[in-house]
Amino acid sequence: MRPIKQNVISTAVIATVGLPFVVLMIWSFSNRWFYPELWPRQWGFRAWDYVFGTAGFQIMAALVQSVLVAVVTALISVAIGIPAGRALGLYEFKGKDLISVILTLPVIVPPLCVAMGLHLWFIKLGVASTFLGVVLVHLTFCLPYSVFVLWGVFSNYNPDYEGQARSLGVSSWKVIVRVMLPLTFPGIVVAALFSFLLSWSQYLSTLIIGGGRVTTLPILLFALMGSGDRPVAAAVSIVFVAPAFVALAFSARYLGGKSIAGIR
Amino acid sequence: MNPEPSKASTILTGTDARTRESTSLSTTGVLVAPALLVVVVLFGGGLVLGLIQSLAHFPAADPDRLTFEHFANVLSDPDFLRSLTLTLYVSTTSTAIAAVLSIMLALVLISLSVKYRFVHFIFQIPLTVPHLVIAVAVVFMLSPTGFFSRLALKFGLIDSSASFPLLINDRRGIGIILAYVWKEIPFITLMILSVLRNTGVELLEVGRTLKAGPWQRFRYITLPTISPSLGAACLIVFAYTFGAFEIPFLLGQTYPMMLPVWAYKNYSDVDLLARPEGIATGIIIAGVIIVAIVLSQTLIQAARRRGAVS
Numbered sequence: 001m002r003p004i005k006q007n008v009i010s011t012a013v014i015a016t017v018g019l020p021f022v023v024l025m026i027w028s029f030s031n032r033w034f035y036p037e038l039w040p041r042q043w044g045f046r047a048w049d050y051v052f053g054t055a056g057f058q059i060m061a062a063l064v065q066s067v068l069v070a071v072v073t074a075l076i077s078v079a080i081g082i083p084a085g086r087a088l089g090l091y092e093f094k095g096k097d098l099i100s101v102i103l104t105l106p107v108i109v110p111p112l113c114v115a116m117g118l119h120l121w122f123i124k125l126g127v128a129s130t131f132l133g134v135v136l137v138h139l140t141f142c143l144p145y146s147v148f149v150l151w152g153v154f155s156n157y158n159p160d161y162e163g164q165a166r167s168l169g170v171s172s173w174k175v176i177v178r179v180m181l182p183l184t185f186p187g188i189v190v191a192a193l194f195s196f197l198l199s200w201s202q203y204l205s206t207l208i209i210g211g212g213r214v215t216t217l218p219i220l221l222f223a224l225m226g227s228g229d230r231p232v233a234a235a236v237s238i239v240f241v242a243p244a245f246v247a248l249a250f251s252a253r254y255l256g257g258k259s260i261a262g263i264r
Numbered sequence: 265m266n267p268e269p270s271k272a273s274t275i276l277t278g279t280d281a282r283t284r285e286s287t288s289l290s291t292t293g294v295l296v297a298p299a300l301l302v303v304v305v306l307f308g309g310g311l312v313l314g315l316i317q318s319l320a321h322f323p324a325a326d327p328d329r330l331t332f333e334h335f336a337n338v339l340s341d342p343d344f345l346r347s348l349t350l351t352l353y354v355s356t357t358s359t360a361i362a363a364v365l366s367i368m369l370a371l372v373l374i375s376l377s378v379k380y381r382f383v384h385f386i387f388q389i390p391l392t393v394p395h396l397v398i399a400v401a402v403v404f405m406l407s408p409t410g411f412f413s414r415l416a417l418k419f420g421l422i423d424s425s426a427s428f429p430l431l432i433n434d435r436r437g438i439g440i441i442l443a444y445v446w447k448e449i450p451f452i453t454l455m456i457l458s459v460l461r462n463t464g465v466e467l468l469e470v471g472r473t474l475k476a477g478p479w480q481r482f483r484y485i486t487l488p489t490i491s492p493s494l495g496a497a498c499l500i501v502f503a504y505t506f507g508a509f510e511i512p513f514l515l516g517q518t519y520p521m522m523l524p525v526w527a528y529k530n531y532s533d534v535d536l537l538a539r540p541e542g543i544a545t546g547i548i549i550a551g552v553i554i555v556a557i558v559l560s561q562t563l564i565q566a567a568r569r570r571g572a573v574s
């Protein structure tokens with residue numbers, strides 16, 4: 001391809017990907033911006049002051065709630081996902097295709113269907129409208145996803161090192177902590193990050209199971225969109241999208257960005 | 265379990281032997297069981313409980329008898345048919361547009377010179393962006409007082425916000441489709457790229473020696489090579505757009521609604537009689553999607569047998 005054509009195409013891709021974020025940025029830094037002005041009449045930090053100052057308590061509470069839910073979900077996903085990923089990545093056994101289908105379904109069947117079904121059961125168990133209930137419903141789709149990432153991680157893992165450690169008389173527990181975990185660490189972090197991200201982006205399942213009691217950032221953002229304060233909604237959107245960029249940069253660094261294909 | 269066939273397949277496929285290591289079924293069982301248990305109990309349980317609730321009499325007149333009443337109510341509701349038609353149209357259109365653009369993007373990306381390698385990173389950004397964020401951004405860009413409306417007015421294309429075409433909360437679902445296309449292109453493109461990177465250029469060179477034009481080379485060499493992966497990716501995207509909630513909730517019109525929004529509206533209705541119908545609609549959505557996934561898995565497996573996908 002000619003360099004000029006490559007230039008045009010690269011610019012087009014960057015513009016298409018970047019435009020939504022540019023628009024959100026402009027809106028979040030506009031104090032006064034009336035239709036039909038193309039640029040804000042007055043730039044400023046009103047929205048950001050509101051997010052971290054005036055309404056700081058409410059928004060910070062939602063931010064903390066979101067982080068807690070996502071971190072706990074990611075930790076459980078990875079803890080349960082590592083053994084499963086190891087078995088699927090290292091060994092050949094019957095039923096692997098079936099397991100693959102069973103794990104694919106929760107990633108793609110919308111949380112709506114599952115959350116509506118679980119709600120009544122969760123009410124009876126007393127976990128509806130609680131932190132635990134929301135983590136459990138998030139786990140339904142975060143866990144399969146982290147298993148898929150770890151499956152990939154362990155297919156590139158050489159267990160011979162473990163044999164060498166064991167032949168030197170190291171206990172099994174130490175083999176896991178000193179050999180397996182360090183060798184697979186970047187992959188594990190990516191699995192955790194994407195599990196975090198999936199949970200972080202959840203709206204409807206949190207709303208149904210949390211019943212409005214567990215207020216995460218997306219729940220707050222929907223309320224803000226209803227209120228019509230665009231600069232504030234834009235600022236919260238930017239806070240909401242930030243972890244996505246961290247996760248992407250990290251995966252690009254450690255996995256060449258390969259494993260993000262399944263993230264929704 | 266018999267290790268011999270797997271060894272044979274190792275030789276045939278040339279896969280690294282250590283990934284094909286054999287171990288006792290009980291060891292792998294113990295390792296996989298917790299994950300499978302959680303998924304089967306929470307996901308399977310959620311679907312089964314949903315199915316039971318949508319088949320139960322309500323209010324519980326006779327809890328032991330099942331009824332298809334709620335499903336019948338849903339299926340005979342003219343609103344359901346309108347929602348279903350709209351949802352099928354939006355999902356199919358966004359999948360088709362995303363597929364065409366992804367093919368073009370993948371073919372361009374594969375031939376970009378090393379200097380432009382950063383584009384390979386940039387184009388993946390939408391993958392990790394929450395749907396809600398792109399939906400909010402689309403509102404800011406395409407609403408009658410949004411960025412594009414201001415731009416159109418500035419360039420004299422329209423004379424007031426009222427003459428800007430309705431692009432969100434509209435009858436044709438344009439805002440929804442655009443948001444989905446933006447979000448799903450990287451996924452389909454990555455699936456196509458993984459095939460293109462593995463196939464090499466030999467076939468295309470043979471085509472060139474045989475004096476096949478660019479279109480012929482695409483139509484008879486590239487397209488057949490990528491089609492299993494492309495098909496699988498499209499089915500996944502279709503399934504996703506068919507059942508997702510955030511984008512249609514924010515960008516959709518009030519009537520008829522997209523199916524997932526309609527399901528949730530019924531589920532959360534103050535009239536508790538509508539609740540089982542909301543769940544029944546959810547089960548119908550899940551049913552359509554599960555059929556699509558099983559189809560896409562079959563396609564991927566067929567592709568794998570042909571050695572097109574690693």
